[in-house]
Amino acid sequence: MNAFCFRSRSVFGVAVIAVAVLLVAVSGCGSPKKQREYAVPHSLCGIPVNHNELAPFMPAGKKLTIRKKVPDSLSWVCQVRIDSRVAVEIRQMWLTSSSTAYFVGGQADSRLDREAEGGRFLYSGWEAFGKTRRCTHRKLPGSHIFTAFQMRSSDHRDADAMRHLIIGYTNAVEDTAICKEGRSFA
Structure with missing residues (x-):
């Protein structure tokens, strides 16, 4: 060579x-990967949630705001916004139904493929619905508080985490004064 x-x-x-x-x-x-610059909350609109199970669903962003809306005396909505986008939406509603499936029927975009406790909880990888056992409205015989937990701006999917979130959240709702006293939200 x-x-x-x-x-x-x-x-x-x-x-x-x-x-x-x-x-x-x-x-x-x-471009740098966006980071989460806010703390993931341990409660949403006064109801405790499992911070570790909620965290993977929370998007990157700077500012977290939580706003509770009471559209009528029998329901309320808790919206968690990251910057200007809705990240999580939680609902509670008094209904005189015995079925979580009936409550879910009122949610337009629900595609649930799992259930727990004989249908008391219905869920998927990004949303979950539940029914309280010990909440009865004093003016609505046969009513219960139904709960909904929906992730709105996350691509993360985890059915097991959603099951844990809705069961823990619904059980925590049963410990509220609204449930124990059987009164309206407004």
Whole structure:
């Protein structure tokens, strides 16, 4: 092998290495991955939630705001917003039905494929619905508080986490004054 071939191969090798290093450096200059700059809450509108199970569903963003709306005396909605987007929506509603499936029927985009406790809880990887056992409205015989937990701006799917979230949340609702006293939300 002559000296010219050896030199051109080594110059070529150095050039290839230099280009590879440059590509790696440039690829690191892309837009930085968005981070979560807020703390994941331990309660939503006064009801405790499992922070660890909620966290994977929470999107990146800077500011978390929680707003409770009471559209009528028999229901309320808790919206969790990250920056300007709704991330989580939780509902409680008094109904005179014995079926969680009936409550779910009022939710337009629900696609539930799992159930727990004989249908008391219905859920999927991103939403869940439940029925309290010990909440009866004093003016609505046979009524119960039904609960809904829906992830609105997350691509994360975890049916097991949703099952745990709705069961824990619904059990916590049973410990509220509204449930124990059987009164309206407004």
